[in-house]
Amino acid sequence: MAAANPEPVLILGGGLMGLAIAHQLARRGDRVLVLSRRRSEAAGFVAAGMLAPHAEGLSGDLLELGQRSLERIPAWVEQIEADSGLRCGLRPCGIVVPFRSAAERDAYPTAPFGQSLDRVDLAREIPGIGEGWPAGLLFAQDGQIDNRRRLMRALERACVGLGVTFQEGAEVLSLEQGATGALQGVRLRTAEGDEQCLAATKAVLACGAWSTQLLPELPIAPVKGQMLSLQGPREALQRVIFGPGTYLVPREDGLLVVGATSEAQAGFSEGLTPAGQRQLQEGIAALLPAATSWPPMERWWGFRPCTPDEGPLLGTSGIPGLWLAAGHHRNGVLLAAITAELLAAALSPAGPDPAQTRQLERFRWDRFR
Ligand SMILES: Cc1cc2nc3c(=O)[nH]c(=O)nc-3n(C[C@H](O)[C@H](O)[C@H](O)COP(=O)(O)OP(=O)(O)OC[C@H]3O[C@@H](n4cnc5c(N)ncnc54)[C@H](O)[C@@H]3O)c2cc1C
Structure with a gap:
C-alpha cells in the first residue's frame, strides 16, 4: 500500500x-x-x-x-463486497429489447452484439410478453445491479x-x-x-x-426520471425488458423496478406527475400485461446529469x-x-x-x- x-x-x-x-x-x-x-x-x-x-x-x-x-x-x-461484507445484488440476467417490426430490430445500433429473436423466441425468453412485439434482441451480456x-x-x-x-x-x-x-x-x-x-x-x-x-x-443539465416498483412473484420474470419509454427490471426477490420518464423540460421540479405515472402504467400493460395486477410498492423520481x-x-x-x-x-x-x-x-x-x-x-x- x-x-x-x-x-x-x-x-x-x-x-x-x-x-x-x-x-x-x-x-x-x-x-x-x-x-x-x-x-x-x-x-x-x-x-x-x-x-x-x-x-x-x-x-x-x-x-x-x-x-x-x-x-x-x-x-x-x-x-466492494469484500470490503463491506455486503452483497451488491449483481445479476447478469441479460436484457431483451422488444421491437414493433423485424426491420426496426435490424436497424438498432447495437443489433450486431445481440441475438436476433422472432416472436416465438421472444415469448420463450419473456413468458407473458404483450402482443404487438413480433421481434426482439437478446443481449445476454447486459445485466443489472440492485443499486x-x-x-x-x-x-x-x-x-x-x-x-x-x-x-x-x-x-x-x-x-x-x-x-x-x-x-x-x-x-x-x-x-x-x-x-x-x-x-x-x-x-x-x-x-x-x-x-x-x-x-x-x-x-x-438535469433530465428528470420518474420510477415505480411492483411486487411480482419470485422468478416471474428472469430477464430485464427494455421497451421504448418503459423498462422492467426484475430483482431476485421478485420486486419489479419500472422506469422511467425522461423529462428534459422539467428542470429540478420535484415530485411525481399524473402524466409520468400514466406513461409507466401504459408501458407495463404493453410489455407484461400480467404485471398490471401486481401490488404497487414505491414511487420515486430523480435527476440524470445529461451532457450534449x-x-x-x-x-x-x-x-x-x-x-x-x-x-x-x-x-x-x-x-x-x-x-x-x-x-x-x-x-x-x-x-x-x-x-x-x-x-x-x-x-x-x-x-x-
Ligand atoms: C430515473 C433514473 C434511472 C436511471 N437508471 C439507470 C440505469 O438503469 N443504469 C445506469 O447505468 N444508470 C441509470 N441512471 C443514471 C445514474 O443514476 C446516474 O448517472 C448516476 O447516479 C450519477 O451519479 P453521480 O454521482 O454523478 O450523481 P448522483 O448519484 O446524483 O450524486 C450526486 C450527489 O452530489 C450531491 N451534491 C450536489 N451538489 C452538492 C454540493 N454543492 N455540495 C455537496 N454535495 C452536493 C447530491 O446531494 C448527490 O448526493 C438513472 C438515473 C435516473 C435519474
Whole structure:
C-alpha cells in the first residue's frame, strides 16, 4: 500500500461517482473526505441499475466506455463486497429489447452484439410478453445491479471501513482558487448551518446533475426520471425488458423496478406527475400485461446529469487541482466501475497509463467547443 498522503482528497458529492472514487482512492491508501449535501437525492439511489451498453443502443466512444466498464463490473463488485461484507445484488440476467417490426430490430445500433429473436423466441425468453412485439434482441451480456437497496449501501460501508470520512449535510457553496488559478479549497455550509472554508489542493467534482452550480461552464443539465416498483412473484420474470419509454427490471426477490420518464423540460421540479405515472402504467400493460395486477410498492423520481452527447465529463477541469466525474446521464451505474478506475489513475502520482489517457481525452469536459 502506498504511503498515505497527509492532505485529504476532497470528494464533492457523495452520490454514486463520489462513493465509487472515494472507495478506489481509499483502497490504495489515500486520505479521503466526502462532502455530501443530501444522500437521498443522489441519482445512485434512484436508478434502475441496468448495466446496459448494448440494450441502450449506445454507439461510438460511449459504447466502448460502457463495454469496458461492463467487463470490469464483476471484479469491482467483488472488491466492494469484500470490503463491506455486503452483497451488491449483481445479476447478469441479460436484457431483451422488444421491437414493433423485424426491420426496426435490424436497424438498432447495437443489433450486431445481440441475438436476433422472432416472436416465438421472444415469448420463450419473456413468458407473458404483450402482443404487438413480433421481434426482439437478446443481449445476454447486459445485466443489472440492485443499486437502491444494496450497491450504494455497500459502497458507503466499504468506504467507512477503509477510513474515508464523510461530512453528511455539507453543501459545497463555492470553489476557492489562488492567484495562479489553482484550487485552494472550498467554502461550505455544514449540516448545522455554519459556513466554513476548507483548504484543499486536490478535489473531485462529483455533484451529478447539480455540478454546474459549482462550475457553471460545465455543459450538464438535469433530465428528470420518474420510477415505480411492483411486487411480482419470485422468478416471474428472469430477464430485464427494455421497451421504448418503459423498462422492467426484475430483482431476485421478485420486486419489479419500472422506469422511467425522461423529462428534459422539467428542470429540478420535484415530485411525481399524473402524466409520468400514466406513461409507466401504459408501458407495463404493453410489455407484461400480467404485471398490471401486481401490488404497487414505491414511487420515486430523480435527476440524470445529461451532457450534449450524453457521455460523461471525466478527468482534469479548467482549474488545476480539480478533477471531474460528472454528466453520466442515464448510464452512470454502468459507468461507475470505469469512472472510479480512471479517476483514481488520474489522481495517482504515476498518472494514467496510455490506454486510460486515451479514454480520459475522449471524455474531456471541453470536447464540445
Ligand atoms: C430515473 C433514473 C434511472 C436511471 N437508471 C439507470 C440505469 O438503469 N443504469 C445506469 O447505468 N444508470 C441509470 N441512471 C443514471 C445514474 O443514476 C446516474 O448517472 C448516476 O447516479 C450519477 O451519479 P453521480 O454521482 O454523478 O450523481 P448522483 O448519484 O446524483 O450524486 C450526486 C450527489 O452530489 C450531491 N451534491 C450536489 N451538489 C452538492 C454540493 N454543492 N455540495 C455537496 N454535495 C452536493 C447530491 O446531494 C448527490 O448526493 C438513472 C438515473 C435516473 C435519474
